[in-house]
Amino acid sequence: MTIFNPQKLLCDMFNDAIDAAQPKYTLPPFIPNPTNGKLMVIGAGKASAEMARVVEQSYTGQLSGVVVTRYGYSVPCSKISIIEASHPVPDQSSIDAAKQILNTVKDLTEHDTVLCLISGGGSSLLSLPFEGITPAEKQTITKLLLKSGATISEINCVRRHLSAIKGGKLAAACYPARLITLAISDVPGDHINDIASGPTCADQTTCADALSILTRYRIAVPSHITDILCQNLSETIKVEDPRLKNSEYHLIATPMHALSTAANRAKQAGITPYILGDTIEGESKDVAKTLAGLTYHIKRHNHPFKKPCVLLSGGETTVTIKGNGKGGRNVEFLLALAIALKHVPDIYALAGDTDGVDGMDDIAGAYMTPDTLERAWSQHLNPQQFLDNNDGHHFFELLNQQVITGPTRTNVNDFRAILIV
Structure with missing residues (x-):
């Protein structure tokens, strides 16, 4: 049993990353x-x-x-x-x-x-x-x-x-x-x-x-x-x-400064952070599959990192658009991650753009919980169909799992956090 709220911790880390890049803190010395x-x-x-x-x-x-x-x-x-x-x-x-x-x-x-x-x-x-x-x-x-x-x-x-x-x-x-x-x-x-x-x-x-x-x-x-x-x-x-x-x-x-600030928040909560990099690129779905494999290995074997921990990464993935849904690279990543992890317990994640806009919509991103897929199927939502249609925003909207910040008036690119407890 955890002594913290995983969803709140992820949102706090995301907000800290955004706050670290605010001009009021970073610009005056120059x-x-x-x-x-x-x-x-x-x-x-x-x-x-x-x-x-x-x-x-x-x-x-x-x-x-x-x-x-x-x-x-x-x-x-x-x-x-x-x-x-x-x-x-x-x-x-x-x-x-x-x-x-x-x-x-x-x-x-x-x-x-x-x-x-x-x-x-x-x-x-x-x-x-x-x-x-x-x-x-x-x-x-x-x-x-x-x-x-x-x-x-x-x-x-x-x-x-x-x-x-x-x-x-x-x-x-x-x-x-x-x-x-x-x-x-x-x-x-x-x-x-x-x-x-x-x-x-x-x-x-x-x-x-x-x-x-x-x-x-x-x-x-x-x-x-x-x-x-x-x-x-x-x-x-x-x-x-x-x-x-x-x-x-x-x-x-820079993105690395924002990730480091988020890492400090995790440490304060007793969670060990690991920054995987701030330059991760590639197709969003492929990056999600890779990180899902690492996440599952940690969950099952406590290797290469010990639980509880959070995996942080930044960069800018891409989406080759084949559908006509509403989405962005961060919700595409998160939906693909949920599908790849299936129903592994005690894994939470958040993916968002630090400018508050993922793709073309004024939605920063979304968060994933261990029961995201279960909740989707209970509402007769097929996650793979949403992914194939590049419709991540609509998927997480129906589950009430969107992250909406409004204009952040800064931008240090993507923020991804996978929490393993």
């Missing part, structure tokens, strides 16, 4: 001192509005600027304009925001400073197609890539090479001003050119790489876009570019 020049604040991402508010509250000099965030993620700011746009597929507001941000950094001098606030979601929210590519064409390509099973690194490589602002091009536009980028990482490995597709950092990938990815996933594109890539017309900014010499980049929050 704010520059006032200078004689201008301070222009720009940014893009699900956390950008909250980051902007923290800058306004902390900076003692004069400032102005504009940032773009997801619809519903805006917060009140008095000096920095907040634009809302679409995620994960860009819309006209994404384009308008990109143009306004470029206009904001136009004609700055070496005496001025640009503070760029970047977080997950910026790839969609800050969107300006390269000359000759229409917004509709870029939207279509983005939608096809998101459904293809491509990794986030592959998707962002294509995004950078179809863009007039990503892949270091925003940094080039800020020159000769000093550029300070403060970023919250939401990508496996914290690769900075993948966070919001790297608008302010050098890029090692090429147009040829982008073309190869489109070919690999059989994404058909118009011939003029193929020509742009083949002729290297939309190439990104490279590390030797002199326009990057006044640029610096700081990661202020």
Whole structure:
């Protein structure tokens, strides 16, 4: 008999992970001192509005600027304009925001400073197609890539090479001003050119790489876009570019920090945490089967870890969409995990996205209990049919096992916790 509530512990760990990445804690140490020049604040991402508010509250000099965030993620700011746009597929507001941000950094001098606030979601929210590519064409390509099973690194490589602002091009536009980028990482490995597709950092990938990815996933594109890539017309900014010499980049929050904070909560409850990694990728269902095998082995043999324990992991899995249900990669993982574990007792799990949105719906994720499958069958719900239809949100909604946080205004990617008691 346990002396704690497993569901509450998992939810507390998830909330702690989110709280650890809040800009109010992570951003102030990196704010520059006032200078004689201008301070222009720009940014893009699900956390950008909250980051902007923290800058306004902390900076003692004069400032102005504009940032773009997801619809519903805006917060009140008095000096920095907040634009809302679409995620994960860009819309006209994404384009308008990109143009306004470029206009904001136009004609700055070496005496001025640009503070760029970047977080997950910026790839969609800050969107300006390269000359000759229409917004509709870029939207279509983005939608096809998101459904293809491509990794986030592959998707962002294509995004950078179809863009007039990503892949270091925003940094080039800020020159000769000093550029300070403060970023919250939401990508496996914290690769900075993948966070919001790297608008302010050098890029090692090429147009040829982008073309190869489109070919690999059989994404058909118009011939003029193929020509742009083949002729290297939309190439990104490279590390030797002199326009990057006044640029610096700081990661202020990462997935590993969030997982470590959640681990501390488990320790306080007398549960030993094991962080399996913050860079786990792959098809959600396959990752679930692998972790289910490890979980079952621990439950049965107390090896390689002893019970009670909790397995923590982060990263960004993918879903190759074949059905027409409502779902996201975290509920897809959780449903596949429940099916793989069958009815093993004393195993609980939670999977959610730290930005509060798993997939296209404003639902962070869900939790699993030992009787999840039993409860589903009692309601005449076939779990495998829901999984085959990529309908995880609907499945957990019917069981009243969804995790709904609302806008968290931060984003350090996926959070998965499997509790074995």
